[in-house]
Amino acid sequence: MNAIVWILWLTATMTFTLTTRNPLYIMIVLGGLFGLGNRLAKERNMTPWVLPNLRFLLTMILLSTLINGLFSHVGNTALFSIPQSWPLIGGDITLESLIYGVINGLVIGTLYILFNTINLALSTKQITRLIPHAFHPIAVVITIALTFFPSIQQRAREIKEAQMIRGNPMKKISDWIPIMIPLLVSSLENAILLAESMTARGFHKQTELQSPRALVSLILAAFMIFSGWILQMYRFPSLFFISLYILGTSLVTITLLTIGKQANVTRYHQETWTKTSMFSAALIGIYIAGFAFLALIGRLSTLGFSPYPRLHLPAIQTLGLIFSLIPLLPILVLHHD
Amino acid sequence: MIRYRLLGLLTDAFVFALGFFSLISPFILPQAMSLSSQTAAFPIMVSLIIMLCLLIMVFEAQSSLLDSKMIAFLAVLTAINAGLRFLENAIPGPGGFSPTFFLIILAGYFFGSRIGFLIGAMTLFVSGLITGGIGPWLPGQMITAGWVGQSAVLVSLLVKQLEWKDKPGEIILLAVFGALWGLFYGLIMNLWFWPFLGVGIGQTFTQTATALENFQRYLVYYLTTSLIWDTTRTIGNVLMITFMAKPVLKIFGRFQQRFSFFTQEDRVQP
Incomplete structure (x- = not known):
């Protein structure tokens, strides 16, 4: 697959993993990532890939559960108590806080494995080529x-x-x-x-790419995105922060494209866009657009899960199941290729 | 020229303020601590803002790379330093010991803030590419390592002020600087994920707590989880600088002269 498609896939999978916190969906994503990573590792004749990643995942779950269980005493189902006089950790150890810790560990582990997979999928040359x-x-x-x-x-x-x-x-x-x-x-x-x-060989002087105007544009764009984030935190109407996000991102893109055009770059061994890559890009594009639409109409919370205040089973929705199948796309593409 | 330098200084100040503010937002913005408003998006947003800061800094600093000499020099130094980090991954030293920081500090000290920043940031990126260490943590690592190299210029200003050049005080100052960054690096890098782990930690992160109280809680977290790790990095930096600084700075001095060749074009347009 084309490197840009891999980056789109990474963005989609990461966004979904960070949004849902539903353990079932995360487990499906993890299963897909393990399958994909294992396949890519085998293709590259690498030493066992699944086991070290599984070990990392389990360590993260254990650490996160311990930390959350010891420090957070939120939740209705108390398992046992630590004397209140003990600094920081004194209080009830609740089932809900332990489960929350497990979910946190799952999310961190999934992100780690996701990036490990992308490190396997993309060659150093492909990553270097992605530099604007x-x-x-x-x-x-x-x-x-x-x-x-x-x-x-x-x-x-x-x-x-x-x-x-x-x-x-x-x-x-x-x-x-x-x-x-x-x-x-x-x-x-x-x-x-x-x-x-x-x-x-005449490579003495590089094209002067820096210009004060471009630098100011980038600073302005960063400030817009940062301001959008602050407004979002303080629950301002979505129109304000989404506009700032869009303006900031557009300004960064336009500035980099404009400056990039001045660079004299030799192009050789260019990556090709195969039909499969184009199809995958379109599919991931629809996925991201669907996700953005759900976020706009405020429906993303239905994909989420919180064990507080009393532990209950996470809801399962067809939409969530479809979204959690995203790691399978590269497996299908690789199989097809 | 003065305008460009002023713009560079303002850029540095803005980027530092923005990056630092994003990292410490859980202490000063009560909303950043709210579980419902932030969930897991916090580290990603911080990473994104840090990435933008990095982008601006690299864009500003790359103006130093307008000729082949600087490109070749920086590339080779980055490759050596990435090799040292590879060594660190292959043969892990005790705790957070890393042999890469001393070269970043010495390069920043000798060649100035821009080169120092670029060596720091590029080392982490290239070693990330080689060791498969690309991830959301990388922008934070890159900018912090960049700050290590960039701030080393402060030592050179101090050495100049105290007239300690080529005196034992020069090495002592550099070693102290390396020791401080050994701790600060961990302190800054922890901030990236601490709120993420801490979202569910009711007693560690509370909206009603003041910035000072939350900072105290962070310090407790840091002391219990990271101090030993970072202390080994600090000791490593001090030892590496103590033993290596003098010969490495001598080599830098020698090669600075050898890299000063000019083309006819340079002489016509000085």
Whole structure:
């Protein structure tokens, strides 16, 4: 799938996971992510992927349950009590707060696994390519750093071996100086060679992408989005903060596009938009639009769940089930491809 | 020129204020603590605002990268530092020990705030790409590491003021600075997810509590969960700077001269 489709999919899955807090929906999302991640890991011949992620998920659930259970004493079903005189944790340990902790752990774990999956799905090249043209010098720095990285690692290994042969025990921090200094010197020598080669090939001057007007536009956009967030927190009418969000986002996009057009970028090995990618993008677009519509008419709360004040079973809706199937889309696409 | 510098300073101040305000909003804005109004969107909104701050800072700082020398220099230094972080992941040291901060601090100290910021932010990004560490935590890590490098310029101003250049006081000041950032880095990074964990923690986060009370609660949380972790980072930074600063700064000085080659075009338009 095209990298942009993966990013759209990431946005959709993340938004749904953070909105619902219904454990059943989150479990469905998790199941899909484990299936997808496992498949991608197998394709890349990686060591077992499911087990470390499962271990992380369980640790997060355990930690979150403990923290929430010990500190939060909200809820009607008291399991046992800790003396009130104990600072911070004194009070009833309630079933509801423990369940809330489990849900928190599930959400954090799902987000972690979601990003682990996206790290598997996208190659370094694809991620670098996603950097906007307005940040062209930065993209060049990242590309060079990634290119140099393996040779620097190799050189570090060679210097370390040479030092060990000479009897350096490599136990104290001071023992690392004979590795760090030659590594730094030889790498910077290479940087000079690279700079000279770049200059000789006419790459001396970068396009000046920074302009005060663009900088002010970006600052203004950030302030708009920030103000929208504050207004939303204080429950101002949605018209105010949604307008600020839209204005801010549009200003960032327009500024970056305008500045990016000035960058001289060579395009090669461009990613193609296959029919499957276009179909997936359209499907995720409909998903996000549907979600935004529900948010606008105030129906998103029906997807949510809170165990407080007394624990009850979470409601299950067809709409929620459909939304929670989003991680399955890449599996179907990969299967089709 | 003065106008550009003023704009740069104002940008830095605005970004710092916006990022810092977003992170500390649970202390000062009662609504940010409300479970019903925030739910889980809080860390995402904070991440988004931090990402915007990062975008502005990088956009502003990249004006230092207008020639091939700076690009090559920054790229190589980033690759070395990312390699050190890779080493940290492969052979985990005790607690939060990380060998990457000393190079960020020294680069910021020697080459100025923009280069310091870029090395900090780029190191975290490149190592994130290599180790598969891309996630919602990355913008926060990038901007905080950027601030580490950017603020190192304050040490250079102090050293200049005290005339401690090439004296033991220079290394002591840098080590103290590294120690402070060892703690601050954890303190700032915790703020990103603390409200998220704390949403359900009734006694830790209450709307009726004052900013000071909530700050005290955060400190208790920090002391019980992160202090040991961050102390090892602090000790690591102090040791790395104490042993490495002098030879590394010497190398920086040598290469600063060697990187000062000009093209004919540069000479015509100084």
